Amino acid sequence: MAESFVFEQFLLDPDDRQLRRGSEAVELNGRYFDALALLVREQGKLVSKDRFLDEVWRGVPVTDEALTQCVRTLRRQLGDDASKPRFIETVPKHGYRFIAPVDCIDGDAPRASPIQAAAQVWQRTLLLAIAGTIGGGIAGFIGGLLYGFIGASQPLQPGMGAASVVLVLLCITILVALLGGAGVATGLALTRRNGAWVIVGGAGGGLFIGATVKLLGLDAFSLLVGQSPGEITGAVEGLLIGAGTGLGAWFSRRTASVRLRGLQAALCGGLAGLAVSLVGGRLMLGSLDLLARKVPGSRLRLDHISQLFGEASFGPVTRTFTSVLEGALFAAGVVSAMALAERDWKRVT
Numbered sequence: 070m071a072e073s074f075v076f077e078q079f080l081l082d083p084d085d086r087q088l089r090r091g092s093e094a095v096e097l098n099g100r101y102f103d104a105l106a107l108l109v110r111e112q113g114k115l116v117s118k119d120r121f122l123d124e125v126w127r128g129v130p131v132t133d134e135a136l137t138q139c140v141r142t143l144r145r146q147l148g149d150d151a152s153k154p155r156f157i158e159t160v161p162k163h164g165y166r167f168i169a170p171v172d173c174i175d176g177d178a179p180r181a182s183p184i185q186a187a188a189q190v191w192q193r194t195l196l197l198a199i200a201g202t203i204g205g206g207i208a209g210f211i212g213g214l215l216y217g218f219i220g221a222s223q224p225l226q227p228g229m230g231a232a233s234v235v236l237v238l239l240c241i242t243i244l245v246a247l248l249g250g251a252g253v254a255t256g257l258a259l260t261r262r263n264g265a266w267v268i269v270g271g272a273g274g275g276l277f278i279g280a281t282v283k284l285l286g287l288d289a290f291s292l293l294v295g296q297s298p299g300e301i302t303g304a305v306e307g308l309l310i311g312a313g314t315g316l317g318a319w320f321s322r323r324t325a326s327v328r329l330r331g332l333q334a335a336l337c338g339g340l341a342g343l344a345v346s347l348v349g350g351r352l353m354l355g356s357l358d359l360l361a362r363k364v365p366g367s368r369l370r371l372d373h374i375s376q377l378f379g380e381a382s383f384g385p386v387t388r389t390f391t392s393v394l395e396g397a398l399f400a401a402g403v404v405s406a407m408a409l410a411e412r413d414w415k416r417v418t
Contacts, residue, residue: 075172108167117164197258204406205250208398213242252278253311271315279307301356313341314400331405338400342392354391358383
């Protein structure tokens, strides 16, 4: 089955030997078209100079300047910039690498391929957004279990059973993580084809969900208990965690192993969690502690978790550690789930 390739607004059809920007044909001579097709097929991998000479020029003696001119022309036709590449990255003294995300589609019907390509791109975007949402929920499940069991292992308030503590914390963390995952993953999925803009996409999704959840949460508390603690997690925290997750997705984009991509994303998410703590923000556990202390009649107490860090109450050390943990879990869950979905999509298509 012939394949066509979509990257940003371009469609490359090797079988029909056409490169199109939307509905407009982009002119390339035969050698340059073959060079681009080779790069795109090997997306994310280094293509050596020797391989260009073997597969594009097919043994015809040429100078290095011919390959340089070829790549220069491809960049010009794609609207790329060698100093800030979106498509073709130079690996000095070795070759070139195609760095833009590439979608593969069935190229057997070239005339219908632009519509087909657009449909498949949106299907893939939706799939990745759903996968990232689920990944966020899984991260919330893990965090909720961890916090729940730590809380349940300590003396409880009258009328509170260990199962109740675990269940309540589990439900709250899963719900918040699902909402956060939906916003951040949608932002990542929409911008994944535009290089470092994926960081902006994650930040925007996190900002929107954080602001919305905080607004609704504050209104709900004001309505139910007559007061609302304004310092709970919100737009700033969502922006930072979303940006950290986007950074993890961008940083790990060339890594083949899903597990390693998750670890790289966890590192970026942990740094985002640290940034949240440094600016005085609160994530999940910090917000729960604030609500437990400010809502009248609350029987939830999290001070014993702080004792693990040598603090009598939920202090800066506890807030920093839990923020780093939550940021790392969330970013790893979202990025890993999206990477798994992307891998399965490529296998199916």
